Amino acid sequence: MSTLELNRFIVILIYGSLVLLSLLKLNNPLKVNRKANFWFGIFVFLWSSFWLDEVLSLVTMSEIQIHSIFVVQFVQFLTPIIFYFSVLFYTNPSFKFKIFDVKYFILPAIFLIILLLQRTVESDSPFFEFLDIIFISLILIQAFFYTGLSYLTIRKHQKRIQQFSANTEGINLNWLEYIILTIFIINIVYIVYNLLYNPTSLNFFINLAFLGVIYFVAYYSLKQKEIYPVGEKQREELISIDKESETEEIKRKLISDEELLRIKNQLETLMETQKPYLDSELNLIRLSELLSVSTHHLSYVINTGFQKNFFQYVNEYRIEYAKKLLKDNSKNRLSILGIAYESGFNSKTSFNTTFKKLTNQTPSEFKK
Known part of the structure; x- marks a missing residue:
């Protein structure tokens, strides 16, 4: 031909x-x-x-x-x-x-x-x-x-x-x-x-x-799956949060400093005791429901109280948990992919990328 x-x-x-x-x-x-x-x-x-x-x-x-x-x-x-x-x-x-x-x-x-x-x-x-x-x-x-x-x-x-x-x-x-x-x-x-x-x-x-x-x-x-896989009301809520972060409206005080500190402490306690970050489907709505606060207030607390976005905040917990698993000799039966799933990630690619970004090492290098 x-x-x-x-x-x-x-x-x-x-x-x-x-x-x-x-x-x-x-x-x-x-x-x-x-x-x-x-x-x-x-x-x-x-x-x-x-x-x-x-x-x-x-x-x-x-x-x-x-x-x-x-x-x-x-x-x-x-x-x-x-x-x-x-x-x-x-x-x-x-x-x-x-x-x-x-x-x-x-x-x-x-x-x-x-x-x-x-x-x-x-x-x-x-x-x-x-x-x-x-x-x-x-x-x-x-x-x-x-x-x-x-x-x-x-x-x-x-x-x-x-x-x-x-x-x-x-x-x-x-x-x-x-x-x-x-x-x-x-x-x-x-x-x-x-x-x-x-x-x-x-x-x-x-x-x-x-x-x-x-x-x-x-x-x-x-x-390609649904970008906003929630009901219309919740979707509108998430989109409005997006717009606020885009226009830096998040810097405006939504709650008092005392209320911010209370929710911040409550959030840290929840993350340490219940470990919701191990759920690969965790999002802002689910976490706000666990805390019984609005998504706007929770987003404000994470952005202002921790100077991080939701993605950074949750994945830092996941990486710390993954580091413990990688150090634990009793978990040697778990592959890197297995540790990724155990830590709340839903793919090896996202796990490796996030791990490298936060530790300057790949999971394999850290394990060695």
């Missing part, structure tokens, strides 16, 4: 995989992250359209340029913003569009005007060339702006979830971050190669890289 034939096969795989993934995300068989999966499904479907020209050309055995159709051009332009909407709903399932959010459609509106103008101007006129430059510039601006905004939103999310969860693996949306970085790198390579070399010789490798990215996307997006 020649490189050209192999490239055609890869193109068909890319398009078919994206369409299938789009249908799966829109159908949402696991019934989680409903709004996020809806928008992500639309994004994937729009993403597949970028290979539609090649697929139809292969089927009809003649060159077809779907991307030059007015509606297709406009819809493809929306791809980055649709991706950003999915990120918004992954990081905040309670997000609602407001009148002010019309700002998201400023660039699409300008792009639509440019498309309409292009169809009223002669293709060989200087004004058409000027419109073409604006056309390409808007595509690049839209792509880079919303890709960057999506990346920053995910990074903020990864910090916010540490306010209420002690095990962030599986809800930190790392896979979306990796997608953004990988596609960004692939596109930069493609643009540079286009400027310096013959672009057709790189198509096979670019398509092969995209196929790998697509299967990565499919695997992690389909296994």
